[in-house]
Amino acid sequence: MSNVDRTQLQQRYERRMQLMVPAEPDLLAQQSLFAGIPEKARPKVIEKVRRYIHLVRYEVGDLVLREGEYSDSAYFIVDGAAEIVLTGESELRPSVRGGAHVPAAQRPNARPDVAPYIGRGSAGLSGTVILSALPANVGPGRGNLTLGPGEVFGEIGALSRYAVSATVKAATPLTVLQIRLPGLRMLLASSKDFKKSVEERYRERILARQLRMVPLFSRMDDSFVEDVKRRAELLSFEPGQVIVEEGSPADALLLVIGGYVKVSVHAGATDLALTYLRKGDHAGESALLLEDTWPVTLQALEHVEIVKLSREIFRAVTAAYPDVEDELWEESVKRLKARGAIKRQPNSSEYVQMAMETGLIHGESVLLIDLSTCTRCDECVRGCADAHGGEPRFMREGARYRRWLVPTACYQCTDPVCMIDCPTGAITRQVGTLEVTIDQPTCIGCGNCANRCPWGNITMVEKDEKRPDGKNVEVATKCDLCLTRPEGPACVQMCPHGSAVRISFKDLDRVTSTLT
Amino acid sequence: MIAAGAALVMVLVYAISVWLAPWSPKRGLGLVFGILASLIFVFEMAYPYRRSRARPFGTARRWLQLHVYLGALAFLAVLIHTGFHWPGGFMGWALLLLSAWTTLTGLVGVWLQKWLPVVMSEGLRVEALYERIPALVEHLVKEADALVANASEVLERFYLAEVRTRLAVVEPSWSYLLDVRAGRERALEPFRRMSSFVDPAEKEIVNDLMTIRMEKMDLDVHYSLQGVLRSWLVVHVPPAAVLMALLVVHILAWALY
Numbered sequence: 001m002s003n004v005d006r007t008q009l010q011q012r013y014e015r016r017m018q019l020m021v022p023a024e025p026d027l028l029a030q031q032s033l034f035a036g037i038p039e040k041a042r043p044k045v046i047e048k049v050r051r052y053i054h055l056v057r058y059e060v061g062d063l064v065l066r067e068g069e070y071s072d073s074a075y076f077i078v079d080g081a082a083e084i085v086l087t088g089e090s091e092l093r094p095s096v097r098g099g100a101h102v103p104a105a106q107r108p109n110a111r112p113d114v115a116p117y118i119g120r121g122s123a124g125l126s127g128t129v130i131l132s133a134l135p136a137n138v139g140p141g142r143g144n145l146t147l148g149p150g151e152v153f154g155e156i157g158a159l160s161r162y163a164v165s166a167t168v169k170a171a172t173p174l175t176v177l178q179i180r181l182p183g184l185r186m187l188l189a190s191s192k193d194f195k196k197s198v199e200e201r202y203r204e205r206i207l208a209r210q211l212r213m214v215p216l217f218s219r220m221d222d223s224f225v226e227d228v229k230r231r232a233e234l235l236s237f238e239p240g241q242v243i244v245e246e247g248s249p250a251d252a253l254l255l256v257i258g259g260y261v262k263v264s265v266h267a268g269a270t271d272l273a274l275t276y277l278r279k280g281d282h283a284g285e286s287a288l289l290l291e292d293t294w295p296v297t298l299q300a301l302e303h304v305e306i307v308k309l310s311r312e313i314f315r316a317v318t319a320a321y322p323d324v325e326d327e328l329w330e331e332s333v334k335r336l337k338a339r340g341a342i343k344r345q346p347n348s349s350e351y352v353q354m355a356m357e358t359g360l361i362h363g364e365s366v367l368l369i370d371l372s373t374c375t376r377c378d379e380c381v382r383g384c385a386d387a388h389g390g391e392p393r394f395m396r397e398g399a400r401y402r403r404w405l406v407p408t409a410c411y412q413c414t415d416p417v418c419m420i421d422c423p424t425g426a427i428t429r430q431v432g433t434l435e436v437t438i439d440q441p442t443c444i445g446c447g448n449c450a451n452r453c454p455w456g457n458i459t460m461v462e463k464d465e466k467r468p469d470g471k472n473v474e475v476a477t478k479c480d481l482c483l484t485r486p487e488g489p490a491c492v493q494m495c496p497h498g499s500a501v502r503i504s505f506k507d508l509d510r511v512t513s514t515l516t
Numbered sequence: 517m518i519a520a521g522a523a524l525v526m527v528l529v530y531a532i533s534v535w536l537a538p539w540s541p542k543r544g545l546g547l548v549f550g551i552l553a554s555l556i557f558v559f560e561m562a563y564p565y566r567r568s569r570a571r572p573f574g575t576a577r578r579w580l581q582l583h584v585y586l587g588a589l590a591f592l593a594v595l596i597h598t599g600f601h602w603p604g605g606f607m608g609w610a611l612l613l614l615s616a617w618t619t620l621t622g623l624v625g626v627w628l629q630k631w632l633p634v635v636m637s638e639g640l641r642v643e644a645l646y647e648r649i650p651a652l653v654e655h656l657v658k659e660a661d662a663l664v665a666n667a668s669e670v671l672e673r674f675y676l677a678e679v680r681t682r683l684a685v686v687e688p689s690w691s692y693l694l695d696v697r698a699g700r701e702r703a704l705e706p707f708r709r710m711s712s713f714v715d716p717a718e719k720e721i722v723n724d725l726m727t728i729r730m731e732k733m734d735l736d737v738h739y740s741l742q743g744v745l746r747s748w749l750v751v752h753v754p755p756a757a758v759l760m761a762l763l764v765v766h767i768l769a770w771a772l773y
Contacts, residue, residue, distance in 0.1 A: 371637035
């Protein structure tokens with residue numbers, strides 16, 4: 001049983017909302033944040049971005065960001081000081097969340113038998129907390145870093161959609177400008193100084209670590225990676241924008257650090273989707289090795305952040321590390337074979353295309369029901385209800401694609417946007433796990449997560465409990481992959497016909513083999 | 517394969533035993549097969565507990581497979597128990613007929629569960645929850661009413677006379693078991709006829725009405741076939757329960773007399 005006082009949490013949230021006010025243009029104009037914008041254009045830019053900027057005040061000790069959570073905002077300190085706490089497992093967490101929702105079974109590898117049911121994809125960068133390269137005296141057990149007026153934090157996590165790398169709390173009474181992602185993008189487009197400073201910070205704090213996570217760079221020595229980091233170019237693309245066109249000269253290796261990229265090939269008058277790239281994936285090595293043109297077209301499916309490594313850097317890498325070159329050849333052959341296979345059998349491209357169009361590519365564990373074997377007995381729903389105190393966490397209704405039904409059940413997205421803006425920290429995903437869970441005693445029913453879920457997979461449910469105003473308490477509910485069942489998700493296990501499957505859309509081979 | 521192998525072994529054991537000595541259901545292997553059949557029947561009755569007891573067999577799918585294959589083997593065991601002879605007396609006949617009926621209806625259920633989902637997924641564009649079908653039909657009627665609200669008198673008359681009545685209620689039919697598209701062409705013919713009478717703007721409305729009618733027919737098919745998938749258990753479970761009750765009497769009678 002949890003000892004969390006929901007009313008107290010609700011009041012705290014309401015107080016916070018009262019302290020969050022739209023930023024006035026005069027105040028914004030005084031901030032160094034806008035200094036890089038030409039004076040003439042400044043009022044216009046401020047007017048445009050101010051709807052995405054709020055002035056927020058925090059008391060000493062209040063949390064601004066929690067380590068491991070997701071955020072869609074950057075924070076600019078107007079007044080006061082913020083402390084960055086790098087604990088790995090923040091001591092602040094239980095006091096805020098009631099410590100009620102991290103059962104032992106949630107530990108990574110705690111349920112070794114469930115892998116076939118939850119469709120865990122191959123390991124990648126996703127879900128990995130990127131610890132910023134903060135000064136050496138900062139870190140778990142070593143000390144904290146304090147940021148003062150004029151400094152910005154949170155921008156890299158918001159842009160790259162990585163989990164927040166450190167807890168940030170108010171060290172003094174703190175006033176910040178909370179800049180939501182659209183405003184942040186506008187500022188990056190309008191202010192060269194701001195863009196430069198963000199890029200520099202990214203280059204300094206994150207890039208080396210990200211490069212190290214890509215197998216290509218994982219074995220290189222520090223000085224080499226430092227050199228690559230210094231010479232790399234950072235690029236941003238809008239949704240739909242073509243990054244490279246098939247047949248155009250290949251002059252760089254592209255490393256995706258945020259967003260999704262569609263990879264396609266021309267086939268007659270149409271394009272065939274081959275695969276997609278997500279953060280940590282790279283493209284361009286085949287063309288560089290073969291000294292050929294781009295064999296594929298790359299197109300941004302959403303806002304995409306890319307690190308561009310020139311041909312010279314690539315050559316330096318392959319010259320210095322022949323084993324890396326061998327691996328790249330192998331990878332290239334594999335990719336070119338896949339490209340040939342799709343061209344020969346265009347039908348196999350259809351599911352990849354569908355996954356991109358419907359957003360299923362975000363799913364780490366998507367529930368699918370094969371309608372050609374499903375007897376509509378609803379055992380999956382009953383099993384789900386049995387595992388959750390009589391309340392099912394999904395509906396056997398949803399989009400249909402050929403013989404597959406995609407029920408209204410949480411996809412456990414790679415970048416769970418539902419986790420942004422939870423005022424009590426009730427919705428969480430433990431690092432290294434798939435399950436995004438909602439701690440019901442801590443949920444105050446604000447509906448932020450349900451409104452943010454692009455697929456409508458979070459439902460607000462009325463409880464018998466009464467609020468102080470007499471209304472029934474509402475809480476958000478969603479699929480948690482039956483976290484407390486050692487056997488894994490009940491929907492899959494209780495289907496008598498094997499029609500319910502869970503697959504990760506990271507694993508496109510399995511997606512194609514399962515769906516076709 | 518395992519079930520087929522087990523069946524073969526059972527028949528071979530019976531054949532060898534009969535060759536060696538006269539067969540009797542009351543002793544020796546005859547009795548063993550009777551006990552085996554009874555034990556399997558008890559296990560078969562435990563199928564509804566798969567939800568809470570799924571763990572020993574892994575998934576519900578494995579439970580169902582065991583239920584089906586063991587059920588078929590149990591009937592074979594009953595036949596061997598009787599020595600492939602007609603039983604004597606009311607109890608013997610009742611037990612044999614109920615075993616046969618339960619096994620047969622079970623196998624029919626398996627066949628329905630294999631066949632109907634394929635038919636529904638391939639033949640229908642709409643997918644619907646059984647319980648929600650009446651509400652969805654109601655929604656379609658409202659949609660159709662809204663479409664003809666400002667239509668010409670001719671179209672309104674056509675709608676009221678030939679469309680609305682068929683839209684208003686769910687119309688299940690056994691014919692869908694044979695063909696999920698049964699009656700579809702005939703049902704759509706009036707719309708095609710009407711299309712040639714109305715102006716282009718109203719043609720759109722007729723086309724929309726035709727789409728609604730097709731969706732409604734899909735819902736009718738769902739209602740019929742999902743209804744069959746839900747209701748076939750009525751002919752399987754109650755006789756199985758009666759069989760179990762008679763089996764208890766049969767065992768007690770054998771033990772006491």
